[in-house]
Amino acid sequence: MKRMVWTSACRTGFEEIDSQHRLLFAICNELLEISNPNNQELEIKYLLRHLREYVENHFSFEENFMEEKKYPGTGEHKEKHEQIVSEINYALTGSATMNELKKKLESLLGSWVQEHILIEDKKFSEWAKFHNVAAK
Ligand SMILES: [Fe+2]
Numbered sequence: 634m635k636r637m638v639w640t641s642a643c644r645t646g647f648e649e650i651d652s653q654h655r656l657l658f659a660i661c662n663e664l665l666e667i668s669n670p671n672n673q674e675l676e677i678k679y680l681l682r683h684l685r686e687y688v689e690n691h692f693s694f695e696e697n698f699m700e701e702k703k704y705p706g707t708g709e710h711k712e713k714h715e716q717i718v719s720e721i722n723y724a725l726t727g728s729a730t731m732n733e734l735k736k737k738l739e740s741l742l743g744s745w746v747q748e749h750i751l752i753e754d755k756k757f758s759e760w761a762k763f764h765n766v767a768a769k
Contacts, residue, residue, distance in 0.1 A: 634739045636662045643750050645758035650698065653691045654750055660684050661742045674731055677738065685721045692718070695754070702766050704757055713753050717745055 637658045644651055664680050692714040699707040720741050728734035760766075 634665055634743055636665060637742065637747065643747075645754050646762065647698070647758070650695060650754070653694065654754075657684075657687065657691060657746065657750075660687055661746055664738060665742065674734060677734060678725055681721060681725050681738070685718065685725070688721065689718060699757060702761060704760060706756060706760065710753060710757065713749060717741075717749065720745065 639655050639658050643654060645654070660680070660683065664677065664684065667676050667680060692711075696707060696711050696714065699710060704710070720737075724734060724737035724741055728737055
């Protein structure tokens with residue numbers, strides 16, 4: 634899988650959220666790098682735990698921010714966040730082999746992280762733009 638590249642399409646327009654997303658990409662890229670041959674399961678799992686910790690903090694920040702701005706999609710968005718965290722937990726606990734772990738890792742990073750930012754977080758930023766919600 635290719636490195637994740639931050640582009641302007643990923644921008645939500647909220648500086649704090651955008652910088653947290655950039656850091657999220659950096660952690661994911663680190664994960665992609667170490668998931669290459671010869672690396673141990675322990676290292677991948679260590680970084681996955683780090684990703685989970687970072688993601689949980691980031692999600693609470695985003696959810697509080699959305700609530701504060703009275704975004705009507707907050708509840709649905711929270712559910713999507715929960716799904717992501719359970720996928721991380723699933724990769725951490727339910728992978729019998731390194732191959733399985735790597736596959737889960739790729740689907741995790743490749744589809745949802747980018748899709749979540751490009752689709753779900755974007756929905757919020759479009760809503761915020763439309764309703765003239767001030768950036769923070
Ligand atoms: Fe989000």
